Amino acid sequence: MSGLWFTELQTKNFGITMKVKKTLQTEKTEYQMLEMVETEEWGNMLLLDGMVMTSQKDEFVYHEMMAHVPLFTHPKPEEVLVVGGGDGGVIREILKHPEVKKATLVEIDGKVIESAKRFLPEIAGKLDDPRVEVKVADGFKHIAESENRYDVILVDSTEPIGPAVQLFTKGFYAGIANALKEDGLFVAQTDNPWFKGDLIRKIFADVKEIFPITRLYTANVPTYPSGLWTFTLGSKKYDPLKVEKDRFYPVDTKYYTEKYHFASFVLPKFVEDLTK
Amino acid sequence: MSGLWFTELQTKNFGITMKVKKTLQTEKTEYQMLEMVETEEWGNMLLLDGMVMTSQKDEFVYHEMMAHVPLFTHPKPEEVLVVGGGDGGVIREILKHPEVKKATLVEIDGKVIESAKRFLPEIAGKLDDPRVEVKVADGFKHIAESENRYDVILVDSTEPIGPAVQLFTKGFYAGIANALKEDGLFVAQTDNPWFKGDLIRKIFADVKEIFPITRLYTANVPTYPSGLWTFTLGSKKYDPLKVEKDRFYPVDTKYYTEKYHFASFVLPKFVEDLTK
Numbered sequence: 280m281s282g283l284w285f286t287e288l289q290t291k292n293f294g295i296t297m298k299v300k301k302t303l304q305t306e307k308t309e310y311q312m313l314e315m316v317e318t319e320e321w322g323n324m325l326l327l328d329g330m331v332m333t334s335q336k337d338e339f340v341y342h343e344m345m346a347h348v349p350l351f352t353h354p355k356p357e358e359v360l361v362v363g364g365g366d367g368g369v370i371r372e373i374l375k376h377p378e379v380k381k382a383t384l385v386e387i388d389g390k391v392i393e394s395a396k397r398f399l400p401e402i403a404g405k406l407d408d409p410r411v412e413v414k415v416a417d418g419f420k421h422i423a424e425s426e427n428r429y430d431v432i433l434v435d436s437t438e439p440i441g442p443a444v445q446l447f448t449k450g451f452y453a454g455i456a457n458a459l460k461e462d463g464l465f466v467a468q469t470d471n472p473w474f475k476g477d478l479i480r481k482i483f484a485d486v487k488e489i490f491p492i493t494r495l496y497t498a499n500v501p502t503y504p505s506g507l508w509t510f511t512l513g514s515k516k517y518d519p520l521k522v523e524k525d526r527f528y529p530v531d532t533k534y535y536t537e538k539y540h541f542a543s544f545v546l547p548k549f550v551e552d553l554t555k
Numbered sequence: 556m557s558g559l560w561f562t563e564l565q566t567k568n569f570g571i572t573m574k575v576k577k578t579l580q581t582e583k584t585e586y587q588m589l590e591m592v593e594t595e596e597w598g599n600m601l602l603l604d605g606m607v608m609t610s611q612k613d614e615f616v617y618h619e620m621m622a623h624v625p626l627f628t629h630p631k632p633e634e635v636l637v638v639g640g641g642d643g644g645v646i647r648e649i650l651k652h653p654e655v656k657k658a659t660l661v662e663i664d665g666k667v668i669e670s671a672k673r674f675l676p677e678i679a680g681k682l683d684d685p686r687v688e689v690k691v692a693d694g695f696k697h698i699a700e701s702e703n704r705y706d707v708i709l710v711d712s713t714e715p716i717g718p719a720v721q722l723f724t725k726g727f728y729a730g731i732a733n734a735l736k737e738d739g740l741f742v743a744q745t746d747n748p749w750f751k752g753d754l755i756r757k758i759f760a761d762v763k764e765i766f767p768i769t770r771l772y773t774a775n776v777p778t779y780p781s782g783l784w785t786f787t788l789g790s791k792k793y794d795p796l797k798v799e800k801d802r803f804y805p806v807d808t809k810y811y812t813e814k815y816h817f818a819s820f821v822l823p824k825f826v827e828d829l830t831k
Contacts, residue, residue, distance in 0.1 A: 286572060289594055290572040291574075291595070292570070292573060292594070292595035292596040293572070293573045293574070293594075293595075293597070294571070294572050294573070294594040295569070295570070295571055295572070296562060296569070296571070296572045297568060297569045297570075298567075298568035300570070310586065318568070318569075319567070319568035319569075320566055320568040320569040321569070323604065337749075340823070387633050473613070473777050497775075498781075498823075499773075499775060499781070499782055499783040499823070501749050501781035501782055501783065505775070505777035505782055506775055506777055506781055506782015506783060507775040507777065507782060532824055533823075533824055533825045534823045534824055534825065535823075535824065536821075536823075536824050536827070538821045539822070539823060539824070540823055541821075542818040542821035545812075545814045545815055545817075545818030546773075546815070547616070547775065547809075547810045547811075547812075548808055548809055548810055548812050548815070549809045549817060551812070
């Protein structure tokens with residue numbers, strides 16, 4: 280039908296709205312409501328429980344910033360785990376690093392992977408790479424059962440409602456510490472500072488109790504609430520602010536650069552205050 | 556009435572939508588449609604021709620970033636001009652700098668000033684400061700008639716439609732150069748890189764032909780399209796990237812910091828590409 284608009288209320292009183300060409304898929308999976316829409320502005324777009332997850336036009340921001348910051352921080356990221364991230368965008372970016380021997384994706388909802396492969400092929404296309412293992416399983420459990428195994432863990436989850444609730448708990452961060460090798464590090468997406476300041480403050484404090492190096496960085500994702508997204512990084516040994524110049528090599532990106540790596544940790548004052 | 560929502564279509568196919576408690580003012584002025592609404596999420600909000608200009612909750616970002624970056628870059632900003640900016644927010648930030656002897660506001664639409672004084676008092680409150688001169692006049696003409704007069708000029712305009720069209724022309728930037736003293740500098744708001752990349756590229760190239768030092772910086776304004784806003788700075792002598800440490804002093808801010816001053820010039824790759 281024509282004249283269709285999709286609106287995501289990002290708070291009770293504020294949201295984004297966009298013109299939809301076509302609904303490509305609507306499916307109630309075991310875990311959530313999955314919708315794929317073709318939008319005029321952003322191309323194909325994946326929605327979970329009515330929230331924008333990723334779109335063809337702006338996906339590069341989130342995926343590049345989640346992957347390259349930690350992968351350049353670790354001097355030899357051979358074993359990498361992605362929790363969530365069924366669209367495959369973070370995996371695609373991880374594989375741009377030749378040190379990576381194996382990238383494991385643990386996504387709870389196999390339907391997300393199927394849908395992304397079908398409707399977002401340029402995002403999901405690397406899920407079949409020989410260096411990638413895809414497991415449809417509970418990321419929380421996978422973390423709890425892993426020990427001293429990963430160099431880098433990336434938590435590419437939905438918001439802390441629905442299946443992702445337990446991925447925002449202190450117990451989960453403790454499990455991550457245990458699943459990482461002795462010099463490992465992790466990054467989790469941690470929502471936006473305009474509407475979710477309290478959540479960011481709590482996560483940062485929780486992670487800081489467990490990891491000697493805890494840092495917050497941001498990126499501009501125009502289809503996410505407020506356009507300003509945060510990532511929390513916890514590290515046992517390597518500091519993202521002290522990466523040596525010779526560690527960097529060219530990767531094909533549209534957002535991330537070596538200079539932006541460092542600048543992304545410089546926070547607006549009201550965001551910096553959440554880390555204190 | 557209840558159940559009221561305001562939607563700004565920021566492109567033909569994408570926009571923001573927000574709950575409105577009350578419409579406080581609706582007035583067709585000589586120059587534009589002026590509306591003031593009380594929103595649930597952002598407090599009182601000024602709209603011109605249906606576009607969000609400023610809101611009580613997020614106004615600090617734009618006003619701080621437009622004022623403090625150039626005012627710390629210039630070592631002695633005594634005479635400052637604001638073109639547009641009738642809400643008074645940039646003036647408020649300018650006055651936080653003790654070197655400023657006089658701040659002149661040239662706003663074409665006196666109704667904007669009146670409305671802001673009434674409904675946005677914490678933004679407009681400094682327009683009556685003894686260091687401030689408010690002129691209701693055409694900024695383009697004021698610039699054309701000024702010579703070797705200002706240390707810093709700030710162009711706080713609406714988008715390049717309606718009364719602000721001529722504020723985005725090369726002739727205007729040449730006029731600014733003429734209105735500035737021999738070591739003067741200016742900043743103009745220059746829209747967002749997601750939907751207006753071509754405009755930013757053109758402005759940057761135009762300014763670069765006139766000013767030896769031309770820089771682009773960004774800030775996150777959640778109520779502006781894409782959440783990522785750009786500012787173009789043209790300078791005859793002082794480089795914002797080479798401000799000495801001892802030039803900075805504490806100002807009361809919620810967004811700007813000394814470290815953020817420099818970080819705001821580090822651009823995402825696709826934005827940096829607009830300056831090449």
